[in-house]
Amino acid sequence: MIPLKYNLRNLRARWVTTLMTVVGTGLVVWATVLTFGLTDGLEHALRISGEPLDVVVLRKGANDETSSSVSEALAREISSLDGIAIDANGKPMCSAEYVTILTKPRRGNGGTTNLIVRGLEPIGREVRPDFKIVQGRDLTPGVNELITSQRMAERFENLAIGEKLDLNRVEFTVVGYFEAAGSSAESEVWGDIRDITGARREQGSVSSLTLRATDAESMESLIKKIRDDDQFKLQPVKEMKYFENQMSASIAIKFIGYVIGAFLTFGAMFAAANTMYAAVASRSREIGALRAIGFSRFSILVSFLQESVILCLLGGALGCLATLPFNGLSTGTANWATFSEITFAFRFGPTVLLRGVLMALAMGLLGGLFPAIRATRMRIIDALRAN
Amino acid sequence: MKLLTYIWRNVTRNKLRSLLTILSIGFSLALMTVLYGYMVMQDAWALEASRHHRIVVMNIQGFSGRVPIAYVDRVRKIDGIVAAIPYSWFGGNYKDEQMPFAQFGTDAAQAFDVMSEFSIVPEQLAAWREDRQGCVVDRRLAAKRNWKIGERIPLKGTFYPVELDLVLRGTYDTPQNTDSLWFHLDYMDEKLKQLSSEAQGNAGTIFAKTTDGDVMARVAADIDSRFSSSDNPTRTQSEAAFAKMFSDMLGNIQAYIRNIGLAVVFSLSLVAANAMAMSMRERITEVAVLKAIGFSRGRVMTMVLGEACAIAAFGGLLGIGMGCVFLELIHRVSSQFFPLSITEMAGFWLVYMALVAMGIGFVSGIVPATRAASLSVVDGLRRVV
Numbered sequence: 083m084i085p086l087k088y089n090l091r092n093l094r095a096r097w098v099t100t101l102m103t104v105v106g107t108g109l110v111v112w113a114t115v116l117t118f119g120l121t122d123g124l125e126h127a128l129r130i131s132g133e134p135l136d137v138v139v140l141r142k143g144a145n146d147e148t149s150s151s152v153s154e155a156l157a158r159e160i161s162s163l164d165g166i167a168i169d170a171n172g173k174p175m176c177s178a179e180y181v182t183i184l185t186k187p188r189r190g191n192g193g194t195t196n197l198i199v200r201g202l203e204p205i206g207r208e209v210r211p212d213f214k215i216v217q218g219r220d221l222t223p224g225v226n227e228l229i230t231s232q233r234m235a236e237r238f239e240n241l242a243i244g245e246k247l248d249l250n251r252v253e254f255t256v257v258g259y260f261e262a263a264g265s266s267a268e269s270e271v272w273g274d275i276r277d278i279t280g281a282r283r284e285q286g287s288v289s290s291l292t293l294r295a296t297d298a299e300s301m302e303s304l305i306k307k308i309r310d311d312d313q314f315k316l317q318p319v320k321e322m323k324y325f326e327n328q329m330s331a332s333i334a335i336k337f338i339g340y341v342i343g344a345f346l347t348f349g350a351m352f353a354a355a356n357t358m359y360a361a362v363a364s365r366s367r368e369i370g371a372l373r374a375i376g377f378s379r380f381s382i383l384v385s386f387l388q389e390s391v392i393l394c395l396l397g398g399a400l401g402c403l404a405t406l407p408f409n410g411l412s413t414g415t416a417n418w419a420t421f422s423e424i425t426f427a428f429r430f431g432p433t434v435l436l437r438g439v440l441m442a443l444a445m446g447l448l449g450g451l452f453p454a455i456r457a458t459r460m461r462i463i464d465a466l467r468a469n
Numbered sequence: 470m471k472l473l474t475y476i477w478r479n480v481t482r483n484k485l486r487s488l489l490t491i492l493s494i495g496f497s498l499a500l501m502t503v504l505y506g507y508m509v510m511q512d513a514w515a516l517e518a519s520r521h522h523r524i525v526v527m528n529i530q531g532f533s534g535r536v537p538i539a540y541v542d543r544v545r546k547i548d549g550i551v552a553a554i555p556y557s558w559f560g561g562n563y564k565d566e567q568m569p570f571a572q573f574g575t576d577a578a579q580a581f582d583v584m585s586e587f588s589i590v591p592e593q594l595a596a597w598r599e600d601r602q603g604c605v606v607d608r609r610l611a612a613k614r615n616w617k618i619g620e621r622i623p624l625k626g627t628f629y630p631v632e633l634d635l636v637l638r639g640t641y642d643t644p645q646n647t648d649s650l651w652f653h654l655d656y657m658d659e660k661l662k663q664l665s666s667e668a669q670g671n672a673g674t675i676f677a678k679t680t681d682g683d684v685m686a687r688v689a690a691d692i693d694s695r696f697s698s699s700d701n702p703t704r705t706q707s708e709a710a711f712a713k714m715f716s717d718m719l720g721n722i723q724a725y726i727r728n729i730g731l732a733v734v735f736s737l738s739l740v741a742a743n744a745m746a747m748s749m750r751e752r753i754t755e756v757a758v759l760k761a762i763g764f765s766r767g768r769v770m771t772m773v774l775g776e777a778c779a780i781a782a783f784g785g786l787l788g789i790g791m792g793c794v795f796l797e798l799i800h801r802v803s804s805q806f807f808p809l810s811i812t813e814m815a816g817f818w819l820v821y822m823a824l825v826a827m828g829i830g831f832v833s834g835i836v837p838a839t840r841a842a843s844l845s846v847v848d849g850l851r852r853v854v
Contacts, residue, residue: 099746102739106739106740106743113732116729117729182530193717194717195714195717195718249530283700284667345496345503349737349740350493350736352493353743356747359489
């Protein structure tokens with residue numbers, strides 16, 4: 083086999099061409115990885131929102147919380163069912179919640195978009211992943227206070243601590259920021275359920291219930307009981323499944339990602355092929371010499387493929403590295419399922435980066451294949467004679 | 470003319486390299502065409518929305534707020550209003566499909582006065598008005614689903630706790646595919662009343678046509694001040710602003726797409742420049758000979774730049790062509806999200822794309838061209854490649 087060093091030296095000797103190809107493929111990988119990082123962040127936010135033992139109860143026929151409504155009496159009845167976990171204070175972990183959507187302006191003239199305002203009781207915090215107040219304090223029920231996440235405060239007008247949000251001409255004051263493990267709760271504004279329904283003049287309304295089962299078995303029986311009771315007219319959905327269904331929001335972006343990836347991979351592949359053809363053409367004498375001293379056609383093929391792959395992987399690595407500054411950067415888009423803004427952070431997990439590297443690998447292999455074949459087809463005499 | 474021949478010969482000299490460069494530029498430009506086409510479509514959509522002098526009334530709190538049906542009659546009496554209709558988004562499921570097309574509850578009496586660019590045969594309109602359970606759909610939607618007049622269309626509410634049992638009474642023609650269905654809002658409201666649902670009596674939004682564009686702002690302010698002290702204050706805006714709300718919802722994804730486009734152009738220029746530089750490196754002796762026999766610097770420069778631009782232009786044409794085909798395919802597959810076909814949205818922006826291609830050619834050729842032009846004859850001739 084021809085040593086790897088030969089390829090590396092060659093790449094260095096023609097450093098301008100190498101650099102241009104590396105930067106070219108790098109940018110292509112960067113653009114694609116960035117898009118996948120976007121969908122991965124969005125899907126991660128939704129995935130982490132679903133707790134394995136949680137069940138969301140909606141009105142039969144409703145697709146999500148924003149279009150659901152459950153009567154207060156029914157909500158009480160559900161919370162006393164067997165199989166619901168009990169928290170440290172001896173209360174059943176069943177949270178009756180009221181969800182409404184407000185159309186509010188983004189900061190910095192970013193247009194208006196829809197904002198989810200959720201009214202809940204203290205128990206609602208326990209069915210969210212790792213809920214904690216990170217700045218300010220939790221709200222006091224009854225005095226029209228709100229809490230939200232830092233990300234939302236940065237994205238929307240009137241949501242920073244101390245600022246006032248208008249809800250049907252009732253003023254609410256933001257008093258704290260919370261975190262919930264990056265779940266979709268962090269895209270919401272929370273208030274006390276009675277305060278919110280009061281302002282909305284829908285006292286006593288409940289949109290949905292979120293409850294935690296004691297174990298997988300009781301979850302199944304709870305779901306069966308709620309679903310099959312004709313008096314309830316309710317539809318229990320596993321929380322994991324509920325958020326999975328909302329991932330349709332990411333389908334559009336994912337589609338864009340694949341389109342970008344596919345077009346650009348082809349584009350970059352041809353560019354890599356071009357570089358490699360030039361490499362083969364300008365090194366025919368070397369190839370001839372290598373063959374003359376006994377290297378087989380196969381090792382020539384492998385060597386050139388190797389060089390092409392190294393070239394593209396360098397670009398791929400560069401592209402992946404260039405996405406690092408975006409890691410954790412928060413952004414937001416429309417969640418079409420709830421018709422409102424969902425904020426999330428770019429996320430470049432191993433699968434996303436792997437996809438970028440595979441893309442570079444494909445460029446290198448496919449782009450290098452034909453030039454490498456050309457190199458093996460040369461007759462030793464002709465190759466040595468070439469100038 | 471001779472210069473052109475010379476450029477052409479050079480382009481076709483290393484056919485493989487030129488072809489690869491053309492393909493590489495082509496694919497990336499196809500991507501740009503698709504991305505820009507998408508944005509152009511959204512702009513065209515907004516422009517279309519501003520042509521008909523319509524205003525949209527919604528609750529000041531947004532979509533989840535109420536606009537009482539009684540407001541429709543009060544809006545109709547306002548000076549400057551030609552016609553007004555409730556336009557309530559139903560969002561029902563059809564059979565097992567989740568919201569496969571748009572459904573709106575409206576008022577048959579004035580629907581076609583407000584949406585004046587839509588047209589329907591008078592007999593079908595009359596048939597729809599007479600049938601309480603009747604509905605009309607976009608002709609293209611009916612054709613796609615193979616629905617005939619009299620077809621029963623059951624819709625299961627997701628937002629509203631009712632099921633509608635609709636009968637197709639007619640189809641309407643629209644400038645662009647709207648993938649929409651209209652039914653009588655009264656029919657749905659009756660069902661809600663039977664359930665004594667809190668959702669009853671809600672018009673969702675009101676669409677109103679004004680006499681002309683100049684009165685729109687005044688009429689909008691008029692409407693809002695009339696309802697400002699009621700339980701349900703309103704926010705009235707032009708249809709274009711209303712449409713913009715939806716694209717705003719996507720957030721900075723658009724800026725992001727634009728930046729990706731820029732990155733792609735930049736990487737393309739590198740790729741093309743690289744190919745051009747490779748070609749020139751192989752031809753240094755040749756350029757020196759040309760200069761030795763009296764070719765001026767300007768001429769040499771034009772030759773090299775011309776070659777780069779020619780290659781980029783071919784790539785550009787290929788790319789724009791591929792991009793257009795792709796846009797048309799998306800339109801055929803999903804006209805609800807992509808309502809314009811390529812012939813409807815073709816315009817100056819395609820020329821802009823071609824200019825981008827030429828720009829790439831120019832940028833990629835400029836370094837090799839200046840190098841060739843300033844090459845010293847003696848050095849060039851002496852050089853062994």
